[in-house]
Amino acid sequence: MALTTTPGTRQRLLDIAVRLFARHSFAGTSLQMIADELGVTKAAVYHHFHSREELLNAVIQPLVEQLQTIVAAAETQRSRHARAEQMLTGYADLVVRNQGLMGVLGGDPGVIDMLRAGDLARLTDRQLSLLAEVNPGPGGLVKAAMVLAGIAGAAGHGLVGVDDDTLREHLIEGGRRTLGLRPPRSPVPLQGRRV
Amino acid sequence: MALTTTPGTRQRLLDIAVRLFARHSFAGTSLQMIADELGVTKAAVYHHFHSREELLNAVIQPLVEQLQTIVAAAETQRSRHARAEQMLTGYADLVVRNQGLMGVLGGDPGVIDMLRAGDLARLTDRQLSLLAEVNPGPGGLVKAAMVLAGIAGAAGHGLVGVDDDTLREHLIEGGRRTLGLRPPRSPVPLQGRRV
Numbered sequence: 281m282a283l284t285t286t287p288g289t290r291q292r293l294l295d296i297a298v299r300l301f302a303r304h305s306f307a308g309t310s311l312q313m314i315a316d317e318l319g320v321t322k323a324a325v326y327h328h329f330h331s332r333e334e335l336l337n338a339v340i341q342p343l344v345e346q347l348q349t350i351v352a353a354a355e356t357q358r359s360r361h362a363r364a365e366q367m368l369t370g371y372a373d374l375v376v377r378n379q380g381l382m383g384v385l386g387g388d389p390g391v392i393d394m395l396r397a398g399d400l401a402r403l404t405d406r407q408l409s410l411l412a413e414v415n416p417g418p419g420g421l422v423k424a425a426m427v428l429a430g431i432a433g434a435a436g437h438g439l440v441g442v443d444d445d446t447l448r449e450h451l452i453e454g455g456r457r458t459l460g461l462r463p464p465r466s467p468v469p470l471q472g473r474r475v
Numbered sequence: 476m477a478l479t480t481t482p483g484t485r486q487r488l489l490d491i492a493v494r495l496f497a498r499h500s501f502a503g504t505s506l507q508m509i510a511d512e513l514g515v516t517k518a519a520v521y522h523h524f525h526s527r528e529e530l531l532n533a534v535i536q537p538l539v540e541q542l543q544t545i546v547a548a549a550e551t552q553r554s555r556h557a558r559a560e561q562m563l564t565g566y567a568d569l570v571v572r573n574q575g576l577m578g579v580l581g582g583d584p585g586v587i588d589m590l591r592a593g594d595l596a597r598l599t600d601r602q603l604s605l606l607a608e609v610n611p612g613p614g615g616l617v618k619a620a621m622v623l624a625g626i627a628g629a630a631g632h633g634l635v636g637v638d639d640d641t642l643r644e645h646l647i648e649g650g651r652r653t654l655g656l657r658p659p660r661s662p663v664p665l666q667g668r669r670v
Binding site: 304305306307308309418419421422423425426427428429430431432433434436437439441442446447449450451453454455457458460 | 499500501502503504613614616617618620621622623624625626627628629631632634636637641642644645646648649650652653655
């Protein structure tokens, strides 16, 4: 009965929402189910979020903003290879740091619909372009899409016995191989030599 | 009002179900919605399928059976490379032939839950093993998972201007690159030479 809106309630609502989206999909989860799971009234949930769309947005927005920063930074690189390399490593790192969420939301049609209507569709196109331009023609586009889906899917798969650093390292290596990118010889060249 | 159970009704039900699963997710689609979309009563739907789970099963079962055949055939190959190569090409072909469905169902939590309870979980593990064993250690597993998710995701992405043959070719090439597989020199060697 009591509206338990302690400072932690908002975060607990988000955590529970993600868990229920994972179990029942976005479309299959109601505010009432979230309230029941948290043991509060629907009014208490409503105090924080007026719809499951609002809840999903609050979950996803920080991720979208981080991705925006990564894409924009990659786009400032001067060569095609440097742009693809930075997009690849930045994306793999983002995905590994948020792998629970990626596994949950990555393929939910309800989630994808909502994202398509938002900023993420254009952002995904920019990601695809950055990875595709190292291989001309339709093959570049197919491989770029493979790398994006492969990184998100492999990280969301919950591979047993693979820690985060190992996962990141092999996602990046797999992505480089798929795109035909040579690994950078050193992050900061010691000499400004040109070959 | 009339129970229009013509021979085509069952197939039309399946087609409409897939379309609605894509739009609202599996959990967000009811038999009533499917009946409304087809313009029949819920009883007419019920005549063919007693639940959305039964409907989903009817959609997915042919795919699972084809995948079972592909995995079993790949497992009979004598070398690790030949097993991975056959798994890769067979899977890419299956996915391209069913790319609409893959895009729809590939990441829906409700669908995945149902599949996990069925034969597909063990089948996915066998696929992963076939692709992972060409690269020892955790890196092999990560790359195998990338290839499976990458193929399904890229095919489901609906890339503009890429026809089926081009898509298949580049999915296979991308998968070979990720796994470090050399393409077979010719499908049927003209001479039984050994090097």
